[in-house]
Amino acid sequence: MDFKDYYKVLGVERTASDDEVRKAYRKLARKYHPDVSKEADAELKMRDVNEANDVLRDKEKRAAYDALADRVARGGSPEGDFRPPPGWDEGFEFHRGPSSGPADHAEFSDFFSSLFGAAERRSATRQNRRARGEDHHAAIEISLEDALNGAEREITLRGIETGADGQPELKTRTLSVKIPPGMHPGQYIRLAKQGMPGHGGEPAGDLYLEVRIAPHPRYRIEGRDLYMTLPVTPSEAALGAQVEVPTPTGGTVELTVPAKARNGLKLRLKGRGLGGNPPGDLYLLLEIVLPPADSEAARQAYEQLAAASTAFNPRRHLGA
Incomplete structure (x- = not known):
């Protein structure tokens, strides 16, 4: 078997603090947990992450592992043929901390069990080990x-x-x-x-x-704020209007669309977002929707609007 670099597994330096080890473990646990990960080897990677965390968060195990790693670095070991030298763990008493569960080495690798399995079994026979279960x-x-x-x-x-x-x-x-x-x-x-x-x-x-x-068909989440596109007619945007707006918690609220409103104008409904202290807001992004010219009356209305707006050039900013 190969010698495992537990620092590399967690992606931390050998000088990493307990807090850095804990943060690295939580990040990888969220990534590879079998309940959420779609990677084919997620269970194997989760095992390695749990194993590395088990060693590096325990001061005694970490000290013993570091000492063994130094010996391996000095003496070398044929690839795939690592065996812990006799007596390597003398002077260390391995245990699991108050936030950890019982040592169940069946779920860990042969490398881990070869180092700490026998040591913890010896410790278990010397005392009635009491430990809170792992979170x-x-x-x-x-x-x-x-x-x-x-x-x-x-x-x-x-x-x-x-x-x-x-x-x-x-x-x-x-x-x-x-x-x-x-x-x-x-x-x-x-x-x-x-x-x-x-x-x-x-x-x-x-x-x-x-x-x-989960993604919502109507609302978009940014932090504690919610965003929704609010369709309005050209006349509502140009002249102003009172419109009914659905709220995320149910029901509706009356909103004032100001006169001369532009497409994309952002209006805020304070405190209508996600919970918190303070709660988030609901932002409404105006989208001007044109009525179809699908009737004679609608076509005449568009013709009258065009005649009344000859000075208006929507492409002026393009130099046209």
Whole structure:
């Protein structure tokens, strides 16, 4: 087997701080989690990312791994033929931190197990290991209406669990999720004790669901603000008008279109966007829509408009 460079797996330098390691792990976990990733080898990459995070976030494991990496760099090792030297882990006691779950090396590589599997099994026989379960992360996509008004939905997640035979297997579970009103993209919903089981009587970890909002046929999301195209007639734009506008939470509101309004003019409805403190706004982009000349009356109206607008040249800015 090959020697694994865990720093390269997470994309961090060897001098990376605990916070940098944590941020790199979260970014890659969101990218390769089997519930959201469409990459063919997402599960394998997720395993490597979990494995690297397991080592680099634990001070004892990281120190031992760094010492071993230095020995490998000095002495060299034939490619594909790495074996940890005898006694390499003397003086280190490996454990998992309070936010981690039990060591289940069936889901990790042979390289990891060759280094830390036996060491943690020895540690487990010396003490009654107690550890809170690991937190899990997943992403859910909700509708804009659910984000604004709140809802209760059932979601289905897939994850690796240890079967009765001790081997990892992909299992599916369904959870009921309460979506609070006022959510916006990037926020998390926490489901207490829905992560990995605890060890030694400690509680399970939590499940964090990253909120994503599905594209909407009418509204576009930018941060906490919503944007909508509002069609108006030429007469409404030229003379001004009161028009009814649908709102994202339901119902309508009366909006004043100012006289001499131009195509693309942006009007704001304060506080009608996504929730927050302060809440976002709803922006309406005017789009002047021409009535079709599909009747004699419509054609005569256009002819009268043309006769009254002979001084108007829409191509003047082109030098025409």
